[in-house]
Amino acid sequence: MLLRSRLYLVIAILGTLALLTVACAQTTPTPEPSGSRGFEDTAWMLESYGEKGNLQTVIKGTEITAIFDSTKAQVHGSAGCNRYFGDHEISNNKLSILQIAYTEMYCLEPEGVMEQEQKYLKALQAAESYEIRDGKLRITCGAEVLIFVAKQE
Numbered sequence: 001m002l003l004r005s006r007l008y009l010v011i012a013i014l015g016t017l018a019l020l021t022v023a024c025a026q027t028t029p030t031p032e033p034s035g036s037r038g039f040e041d042t043a044w045m046l047e048s049y050g051e052k053g054n055l056q057t058v059i060k061g062t063e064i065t066a067i068f069d070s071t072k073a074q075v076h077g078s079a080g081c082n083r084y085f086g087d088h089e090i091s092n093n094k095l096s097i098l099q100i101a102y103t104e105m106y107c108l109e110p111e112g113v114m115e116q117e118q119k120y121l122k123a124l125q126a127a128e129s130y131e132i133r134d135g136k137l138r139i140t141c142g143a144e145v146l147i148f149v150a151k152q153e
Contacts, residue, residue: 039090039130040070044077044137044148049120052145061110064120065151075100075124080117081107095127095139120146 046064048055058064058080065077068088076085079102086100100121107113126141137148 039132039137040068042137043067043151045151046120046146047136047149048147049123049144051143055145055147059110059112059116062113062116064117066124066148079121080113081105082117084121090130093129093131095130097125097127100125 044066046058046066048057050056062080063078064080066075067077068075068090073087073089074085075088075097076083078084082103082105084100084102087098089096089098102121123141123144123146124139126144127139127146128142129140131138135150137150139146139148
């Protein structure tokens with residue numbers, strides 16, 4: 001009886017060690033498709049925006065950026081004059097931007113920067129989906145689209 005109990009104990013210990021070995025083994029990460037950058041944790045710079053087929057380029061002298069933080073599920077960046085931040089949800093190329101807040105400075109120059117900023121923030125809050133094509137991030141916002149390029153560090 002004592003021998004049988006010890007045998008069960010040894011089997012239980014070996015089984016536990018086997019499970020721990022499998023659970024702690026490193027897995028090989030799945031590589032991203034070649035030629036594409038990750039959507040999250042990349043600094044993106046707005047290149048053009050507006051209604052599909054009638055895009056406007058960003059006003060010279062302004063920089064509009066977006067960084068989607070995967071660990072905090074937040075987005076933040078520059079809207080041209082003000083800094084902004086908010087939460088985001090991503091699922092199967094669907095994108096939702098929640099509760100954007102921003103600083104409240106007013107910039108006089110370059111001309112039109114405040115109007116551009118408001119259009120950008122309004123479109124970003126209406127985000128529905130995204131795709132990365134030819135190295136550019138395209139966020140669809142109803143009838144409008146935001147097109148970003150990866151910011152060079």
